[in-house]
Amino acid sequence: MAEITRRIGLSLGADVCWPLCYEALLKRLDLAIPRGGDRLRFEVERVTIEPFDLRQPVRYDLVIDRLTHWYFTSREWIKKAVVMNDLYVYNNPWSIQANEKHTTYCAMMRLGLHVPDTWMVPPKSYEQTADLKPTLTRYAKLFDLGRIGGQLGYPLFMKPYDGGGWVGVTKIDDEAKLRQAYEDSGTKLMHLQAGVIPYDRFVRCIGFGPQTRVVNYDPSAPLHDRYRMDVDFLTPAQRAELENITLTINAFFGWDFNSCESLLRGDTWHPIDFANACPDSQVQSLHFHFPWLVKANLKWSLYCAATKRRVRHTLDWEPYFMAAERESTYAARLAAYARLARAHFETDRFEEFCAKHLSHLDEVAWEFFGSQEARDAVRAKVSAIYPAHEIEPFTELFWQRIQHWRATEGARPA
């Protein structure tokens, strides 16, 4: 019986808390999974940034990446490793680069999801380039911004077509404000989107492979209180719908880890922001939900590394578009997409793997999230972002919320 090591790389930037917890939990799990006469062991390492030969081999079976969307050396190293070495990485770097907010809106509109009506408008001003003047003089049509605003109705939202992190998002209540916001938008390419206001619920659904978690979200609260801690705020049907929407988006775009924001008005869920392929994973926002995230990450990465899940080099949208044409109702379409998504994420095989090889994870996580080591990880993150006098109170606040998780859903297994 040979011992085989599967190596997981963490490609990190400012992340502090979840990697510490991930590494500690993996160590405590002490896995030795039988596979074809051998035993699989797992090691985790942090990926360093350095010059690389495009033909050099890669040490990792899987990389969890947090840099692709802004740090290009790492993104291009990952692309090389996928093309040359079949590295499995979450998330697919091409898909992150190509499918910004705008493309995701278009694709999910075509699938029939209730994305609010959205327009794109050419930018107010431009960086000067050689061909700009002839292009605009010949082809740019004058347009009446007020008419587009009137058609969408107020309030509406102006936001960057490729946005994230709430940067450059403006709520617009009337035509005068629309004109002013457009003046101020400069060279940024913007969407105008019908506002779902007032809404009855704002939910963030986090997807990790086939796993999902719905979180009640309050965008008006201070950052550390936005993720609410209630768990029974949706009917089973609402929960299932949001889970299906999230799995559909993630499988469609080849994202293992993403979060999808939806607003409920009446009976209709409107997804508004779902190109978040490097979602918030920090304890100061997730607190009560943080242990779920670390566990879900661990489970999916171990499953992918253990089973040598094949990286998909290309995306395949046709089955989704065919289902959109074939099915005649929203419910039937969503059910069809969700079946495709669950097959993509090998849901049954994943659950079997977890039941068979990770059955001690609940107990290990329950112990760990009550330990000094876990508290130190929380403190390390809090120390990195809060002023000195707030470090202790905020560490304690997040720690108590994690203890609440232990006392409720994380409760020591019988």
Ligand SMILES: Nc1ncnc2c1ncn2[C@@H]1O[C@H](COP(=O)(O)OP(=O)(O)O)[C@@H](O)[C@H]1O
């Ligand atoms: N169509 C909309 N209806 C209502 N609120 C919206 C809408 N679009 C954006 N918002 C509000 O603006 C915030 C930021 O917009 P969002 O599309 O999520 O951009 P970002 O990618 O920057 O997070 C949302 O969290 C929500 O509070």
Ligand SMILES: [Mg+2]
């Ligand atoms: Mg958002």
